[in-house]
Amino acid sequence: MIPWRLIVAGSLAALLVVAGSDWALSKARLDDVVIESWLDPPRVVADGKSATVITLRVTEHGQPRAGDLVQLWIDTGSGLVIPDWVITDEEGMAQTVYTPNPASVYDPHDEAKIYAMDINVGRLVEVGKRHLVVVPLATPDA
Secondary structure, eight states, X not given: OOOHHHHHHHHHHHHHHHHHHHXXXXXXXXXXXXXXXXXXXXXXXXXXXXXXXXXXXXXXXXXXXXXXXXXXXXXXXXXXXXXXXXXXXXXXXXXXXXXXXXXXXXXXXXXXXXXXXXXOSOSSSOOOEEEEEEEEEEOOOO
């Protein structure tokens, strides 16, 4: 009779091999995944009202990645990214809107840095491809 501890240890080892293999294969694919971004307008006034549309395109080997979940977050600067989770369409495209907080003498803004990360590169283990979106900001007229 096989002791239950051996069965548990074997099961955990098998799980680690499968998850580790998925992670290694996903990490190898990261260079093939490309995230591109465009801003419309390309510069936004930091007045708390103006906004820019961030368009993302995710491809792998030049082919669109449809149905990928992309998370966005502000790294430098302040404001709102809505929605902060988007799903790519059949062309690998997704859009979100960034609205910067108002600039002031005490809190000037010249740019915002927003990260976009496709978290669907791995199948079992989350492996993300990151892309930095730099949004140039203009100071509102006094």
